[in-house]
Amino acid sequence: MKKAVMQLETLTCPSCMKKIEGALDKVEGVENVKVLFNASKAKVDFDEAKVSADELKEIVEKTGYQVQAVKTN
Template identity: 65%
Template sequence: MNTVKFKLEPLTCPSCIKKIESKVGKVEGVEEVKVLFNSSKVKATFDKDKVTPEELKTIIEKLGYAVVA
């Protein structure tokens, strides 16, 4: 398993956590996803043979959250 971390623009509400964790967590190959509200960071553990960090980043961006790092 591999791990990737993304820094997002500041999250504005706690429901953002559920939205991101729910969508990314349903992606085939994602084992775990955790969103830290106070630091606006996303950490995902995934199988690199099933999904790439770039695909995860795209999913987050399509939800309306800007990945800044």
């Protein structure tokens, strides 16, 4: 299991947070998603055999939010 932390553009409302969590939660291979509103970060635990960090970034960007950086470990 890998972890990714995505630095997002500044989130302006709690519904933005729910929209991002909902989009990532639907992805096969994603085990856990936590979006931190005040820090504008998304923390994702995922199975890299099923989905990559780049694919997760694309999914967030397709919901209309810019990802400024992605760190994995």
